[in-house]
Amino acid sequence: MCLQQVVLNVGLCIALFDITNIGHSYIFPGDGSSHTEVKFRYIVFRPLVEEILIGKIRSCSREGVHVTMGFFDDILIPVNALQHPSRFDETDQAWVWEYPKDDGEKHDLFMDSGESIRFRVTSEAFEESLPTGPPGTECPAQTVAPYKLVGGINEPGLGLLTWWETPDQDDDADDNEEQENDD
């Protein structure tokens, strides 16, 4: 997306929060405009590594599950960070957690697009990107996202929110629900 304002090593800049200091204005020789140093605070999206976030599944591919926050899309949960064991269902183009039940049978838990998913940020990467031309010129497709997150869901409690919901009624046994075992 050409409109995303990622600042290298800072994060995705969202909006100005406030201005804390406005310095004196100077005019430099040969330059008609005035320059003023301004100190400000900006709202930036940059989760900590190890932080737990909730996003939505955008799509699944052979690389893994693509998660979006709505305002930020470049989040991938790679295959090796999914719950084990998982398989890729070609027909539905979705990853499926083959949850092993106590009786030895497997319960298929589909990771469908649009579902809310809780994941842990395991790493982040900033890529320098070339400046784009002035508005009106074609924006060359950026093949590398300037800011990417890698996440994981291979821990109890992570994955689709519905997987870990405690049932309200005791007789609700068959759905995709897990009971947490107290140690």
Next chain:
Amino acid sequence: MQILQKLKDNAQKKHKREGSLATVTYETVHYLQDTECKNQSAESIQKFLEEMKAFKLTKSEKLMMVNTPPRTELEIQLIVQESEERLSEENVRKIIDLANEFLPATS
């Protein structure tokens, strides 16, 4: 602590600027509207954090608790590193009660 408050302040600020939002800002408002922060006030967050002092959690653990208030023991285990060693069962239950009291779920 201020960062946590900003998260909530921002949700409100952005409503006022609906008219001229860029795509990212619009999407962020949209995202925040679906999260817990629209129910939270600066006071409720402050009170929650005051109570949390007793549990000696790190800043990031407290931040996660404000952003996604834990409702179950499992969620606390995810947020707090080595929670079994650092928090007794009673503490875990207390945290869940405090989260429900000061950071109630959107109904």
